[in-house]
Amino acid sequence: MGWVTDSAPTRAELSACVQCGLCLPECPTFRLTGKETFSPRGRLMAMSAVADGVVQVDAAFEAIMDSCLQCRACEVVCPSLVPFGRAMEGARTELTAQLPSSQRKARHLVVGKVLASPALLRMATLGVKAGQKMRIGKLLPATLRSGFQGIRPIMPVAVEAGSTYPALGERIGRAGFLTGCVMDVWFSEVHAASIALLQRAGYDVVIPPAQTCCGALAAHDGDMKDARKLAQKNVVAFANVDVVVVDSAGCGAHMKEYENFTQDGEAFSKRVFDINELIAIAIGSGRIPTSATERGDVAVQDPCHLRHAQRIVDQPRSMLRAAGYNPVEIDPDGRCCGAAGIYSLLQPVLSQQLGAAKADQVRVSKAKVVASANPGCEMQLRSYLGSGYEVVHPVELLWRAVQEDDR
Template sequence: MKLSLGPSSEQLDACVTCGLCLPHCPTFRITGDEIASPRGRLTAMGAVADGRVEADDTYAGILSYCLQCRACEAACPSLVPFGQMMEGARARLAERRPTTSGRIRRLLVGRLLNMKWLLALLTSGVALIQRLGVMRLLPRRMRLARGLRRQRVFPHSAVGVHDLSPAVPAGTVALLAGCVMDQWFPDVHDATRGVLQIAGYQVDSPETQRCCGALAAHEGAAGNAAAMAARNVAAFDGYDYIVSDAAGCSAHLKDYAHWADGGESVAARTRDITEFVAELIEEGRLPRISRNRGDVAVHDPCHLRHAQRIIDAPRAIVRAAGYNPVDIDPDALCCGAAGLYMVYEPDTAEELGRRKVEQITAAGPKTVVSANPGCEIQLRAHLGRGFKVLHPIELYWQAIDR
């Protein structure tokens, strides 16, 4: 398949330079620099596409500083598909001017994340470091580890798990296991499977699936991302629904039309677990807990809110679990996790994490829900020990399982 990634001249021309996206951009909010804004990045992409500017290290830095949070896309009146354009621009840059750090990043997300044994080995190493209590000795750039310190990390996989089918299933669901999601968030997968079974679905996690490819696409590893998408199109063939409990992954599955033949079918059948379960609650096919258990803060992952425009669903799930959802940020600014961003842009990731924690602390609740693994890790890394961070489906599963 020939990839149809941008930025095309039509896409670039769609930007009318109105600037409405600027206040929604986290990197512009931090720096105040036009070149760290969506409009500035689009101007740079256009200049390189026209041949007016070299695709040099400065250009690489401009692209790399973007979180790919897609808040600009949600704010844009001209419907500029910024996320797809940034993925394309990074892929072209990787072809034209590969840097050593870029090669390492693409090797990591394009190949190594797909090696379950290697991820299990890494997970075992993290588990050992946790047990020895020496997390704080790790280098500053490995802030990720701070978030892992407060969660149970051990080698685990949902791949190949086929839950018993109800006598007359309401439908079949393929659960995307994911890469780090599969290894580091087994409780979220268990909650997802448990809730969907209560609603009468047969839930499988097909053996032949791969990582969705979102991180590879974000890092410009277009060939790897396309190969993963092609594998998943085949693995998920025949299922009524494809469900992901990681917002970054469900957003990417919904973009599969750009990545693989047959991708449109995957996109049409994909549901983020929050929207799927909220609909089932609304239809009365899943229970609501009527008592009031207190307040829960709702963090909106960028790839749920900005990329998929899912806002009400996590709040509806929190309400159905018997809690009162509390908003923390009307702009839903990125928390700074953004895949590998927290590793290669630690200062900006740290600043955004600090701002998010201030908002959570000001809101009051000690329990926070977030529907994306990277955000959960980032929030755990920055919140104090008195806070609990869960996926909304975990909160709901714990509430109805009691």
Template sequence: MIIGMMISTEPHDSLAILHELAISCLHCGLCLPACPTYAELGTESDSPRGRIYLLRALLEQRVSSPASVIAPLDRCLGCRACETACPSGVHYGQLLELARARLTEPARPVSMRSLWWRWLIRQVLPHRARFRLLIALLRLLSRSDREWMPAFLRQQIELLPPYYPAPRPVSYLPARGVCRGRAGFLSGCVMPNLYPRSNFASMQLLAEAGYEVVAPANAGCCGALQAHDGDADGAKAAALRTMAAFGDCNVVVASAAGCGAAMKAYPGEFAGRVRDLSEALLAANWQPPAQRQIERELRVVYHDPCHLAHGQGIRQAPRELLGRLGVKLVATKGAEYCCGGAGTYALLQPTLAQALMERRVDHLLAADPDLVITANPSCLMQLSYGLRKHQRALPVLHLAEILFYGYSWPKSAMASPKL
């Protein structure tokens, strides 16, 4: 959506598009109960309706400066639960990203804090090698005394998931059995550095399902991080590079929900070729090999990533695949609310992210699970962090890891109670 719009729309046209999106809201308020920030803060400006109202006032010059809109928009998770709830079909996700790119980011006052986060999100996280260096540094620092560290550094260290080894990454796998087409797999920027075992498992599953699998080295970040941060140029450059890298693929598969949602918003025919891993496996009628069928009775919770459930409308496919493996899922309360991970949100809005995490983890713990499964890196990090905070040594794993490895995970994947 937003990335497609950034590629095909001149910047001066985007304000008119933004206004059109804003006036499609009827102010009925039916989205309010779905909004996690409204549930937490209870203020109209932290609800979808309030944010849209503020943006519209700014566009109609009833508010003179974007400054009053920056904070409420910054506090928005971009979870798009309001889009699911809205009966009028307001495209809130588009509205938010376009508003950040064209209104709030250009007006943001320059401070050391904003410069630091802008540099990290735009110059480090989307670049695999730089990100790898950052992770290595943080893991090194995590062994030392944290008393002297500034809060933002401690926070990054605490969010780091437990390290566990992974097989060497592969860039090509032939199809097993009759080939049903060429699947391009987006390795991404976060996943290969923090969850390489999941990427390896995703590619193996696609090959098992009958796809010839390629993971082109030149397809780096999909642009989601930049789009969420209001960096229109960065998002556009990443999208164009990604589209070129997967030119010859029948389908393009993402196992990170945020990346899949971003690529489904690319312009032209490309978006129609994008699949979430669970969609691609179901379309190919993937069945787990007999020896992988799970017999052990464990209490397993599947946590819906917002960018899969609300961003792509996919809720059933992961559950169906887990069912084929023999996994028995346990339902939790509050499953419709974001865990507070939301891309870089946990770094940028630590207080609110923490409150949302507490809410979600309380519900998870009430279900007394042995294992938590999800399908997006920020959810994996945030839930693992939350469980460690609550002194619960539970593994939090990606869907692909369970589907490929069954109930077998490295000991170190158990979230250590130590932070």
């Protein structure tokens, strides 16, 4: 039958692959399994076989696609610039259209509807809070336990929709801040630190009330309808700001590619910045001072959607140095930690192997504090490291240092 949607991998995307195999050693699932079908090249060949009508979109094709972490480590080394992440989203959209299993429909309900609805998310959060109080994490099956145990104790939401937080000192622009879905209720301390630093950097920070979930999880899961709807809503909500600032690497990477989801997306994406980028600029210009206090080692974990998708590597390290910390490298290749959105629930065996390996890299470094700029990675790290480690966003460490130095 071939492809049936307008989001399918295109001929140009698929034929760009010259099958050189340079991506294979970079692919976490190929490294773990040694199987060609678990490699970028193998997955692209499977997509081409469907495009040519040689094979169908069936359970075997689904297994090959769903085992991909969408970490995009393959894109970084590809000499032919194959847009693997885009092609994989297209393949997942085809799975949704041609193989609408009940599990896939249930996933779409969660990522497309619950995350986009503040009311439903609040209800889910109350459930998580109650579960944390009753310490039910230990009773959950291993597939759910890792995610649940990695969630921070839930704090009151720190950011009011519709608020403006004024610039301190000379004003350089108006920043629209993405509060996101789970970030807003589960990681409110990260938002508070990001907004405070943006004010110091010279931005009026506004929280557009009409904004919604960025749509990354919907897109990654092949729910193109919801991903397009959410993208369009955000394009309208952030129309009146100079820059759009995001403090979750996965959300920022997705919003920088809104041109794949809405016709107004290209201009919008040019205004999107990860918080690490803007704060590193503010440090470079002296708007945020460098601390003279030495605060010790911090292991740096590079989220795939920061390092591979947005190519942001130096900025979190600059922030840590400015805060007086010594950034410790744990993995020069930036291999995926296995969190990957809802991958830890869907592919628990591979996710556990990657999570355990990442935790071992931290232990070897001897650092007791870990900086990670993505909520999913943070939860995965906390879960696999266990007690005795602090896992935080780099902005939290910098804001903590700025406050201490102010005293």
